[in-house]
Amino acid sequence: MNHMGRGQQPIDVVIVGGGPAGLSAALSLARSRRRVIVVDAGRPRNMTASHMHGVLGHDGLSPLRLLELGRKEVAGYGGRLIHGEVTSARTDGAAIEVDTAIGTIRTRRLLVATGLDDDLPNIPGLRQQWGRGVVVCPYCDGWEHRDDVIGVVATSPHSIEQAQLLRQWSDRIIYFANALGVPATDEMDALVRRGIAFEPSLVTGLRIDDDRVTGVEVDGRVVPVGVIFTGPTPRPRDALLRSLGAATTNGPFGSWVDIDADGRTSVPGVWAVGNVVNVRANVSVSLGLGSLVAGALNAELVSDDIAQTRATPSLSV
Numbered sequence: 001m002n003h004m005g006r007g008q009q010p011i012d013v014v015i016v017g018g019g020p021a022g023l024s025a026a027l028s029l030a031r032s033r034r035r036v037i038v039v040d041a042g043r044p045r046n047m048t049a050s051h052m053h054g055v056l057g058h059d060g061l062s063p064l065r066l067l068e069l070g071r072k073e074v075a076g077y078g079g080r081l082i083h084g085e086v087t088s089a090r091t092d093g094a095a096i097e098v099d100t101a102i103g104t105i106r107t108r109r110l111l112v113a114t115g116l117d118d119d120l121p122n123i124p125g126l127r128q129q130w131g132r133g134v135v136v137c138p139y140c141d142g143w144e145h146r147d148d149v150i151g152v153v154a155t156s157p158h159s160i161e162q163a164q165l166l167r168q169w170s171d172r173i174i175y176f177a178n179a180l181g182v183p184a185t186d187e188m189d190a191l192v193r194r195g196i197a198f199e200p201s202l203v204t205g206l207r208i209d210d211d212r213v214t215g216v217e218v219d220g221r222v223v224p225v226g227v228i229f230t231g232p233t234p235r236p237r238d239a240l241l242r243s244l245g246a247a248t249t250n251g252p253f254g255s256w257v258d259i260d261a262d263g264r265t266s267v268p269g270v271w272a273v274g275n276v277v278n279v280r281a282n283v284s285v286s287l288g289l290g291s292l293v294a295g296a297l298n299a300e301l302v303s304d305d306i307a308q309t310r311a312t313p314s315l316s317v
């Protein structure tokens with residue numbers, strides 16, 4: 001089945017991924033009277049968190065409720081929403097075909113907003129507490145744990161910075177070195193100067209009571225904590241972009257798909273936004289970038305529309 005837009009016109013933009021970035025772009029595009037379809041698998045990165053923080057006007061709202069509101073707004077302007085996972089698409093240079101649960105959709109542009117996966121440290125109990133008793137972002141959850149005993153379970157050299165950052169929210173920080181061992185002398189000095197406790201041993205598990213993290217197991221002991229911050233390895237969900245041949249660059253977090261300042265990938269007609277191409281995009285940034293990319297995408301479509309109008313013989317009136 002090949003899906004076209006209203007009046008058999010092709011769809012303007014298919015957006016793969018209906019998180020904050022994809023839905024924000026969809027809202028702007030639908031309000032620009034573009035024919036937009038969002039295909040979403042329904043697994044946003046922060047789905048295990050019951051509350052979302054630092055999002056102006058929505059502080060404390062559930063992340064899933066934000067998306068529910070966003071979907072309603074997009075649909076209200078004529079945007080179409082399809083549930084399902086997109087695993088294949090192709091481009092012939094002129095248009096793009098996207099395979100979805102309801103058939104193949106032909107579109108002028110493809111915007112990929114599929115987010116990223118957090119590769120968590122392999123510690124028993126940690127995954128079950130992800131987004132609740134185990135979190136990543138001080139700006140999202142630091143305030144809620146101010147003055148608490150905060151355990152930082154190290155996963156990389158950046159974990160030292162995470163511990164130092166969290167000292168802003170509490171003076172009871174414990175840095176669990178886990179497999180990373182003793183840090184460099186200057187880093188260790190800085191931990192001591194800031195009153196950050198140091199646990200050198202391997203972390204073997206978490207202590208959970210009544211579904212709450214209460215401690216970290218090391219050396220057969222339980223060190224009491226109120227919450228754990230850790231730094232998962234970010235894995236962009238970029239298989240679709242890579243399958244289309246999008247160029248990538250190696251950085252501190254591995255190989256990521258390149259975009260220009262507007263969100264264009266190296267593949268003509270294929271754009272990307274949000275965590276799939278930007279590890280630092282929190283909800284507010286994803287919403288903002290979705291809007292920014294939608295503006296640039298719409299402008300490019302307008303340029304195409306102008307070029308196509310020129311090709312049509314002018315009518316005398």
Ligand SMILES: Cc1cc2nc3c(=O)[nH]c(=O)nc-3n(C[C@H](O)[C@H](O)[C@H](O)COP(=O)(O)OP(=O)(O)OC[C@H]3O[C@@H](n4cnc5c(N)ncnc54)[C@H](O)[C@@H]3O)c2cc1C
Pocket residue numbers: 016017018019020021022039040041042043044045046048049051052053054055084085086087113114115116118130131132135136137140141237240273274275276281282283284286
């Ligand atoms: C535990 C936790 C708590 C957080 N709390 C906060 C917070 O309080 N405040 C804050 O600002 N930020 C927070 N964040 C960060 C926030 O989750 C991200 O900034 C945000 O989700 C990025 O939005 P996105 O649209 O790029 O990706 P996502 O929200 O991950 O959305 C991507 C969507 O694309 C879908 N998708 C993926 N692949 C496909 C495919 N092939 N086909 C179809 N659909 C697909 C996914 O199912 C998902 O619905 C938190 C993150 C975590 C891990």
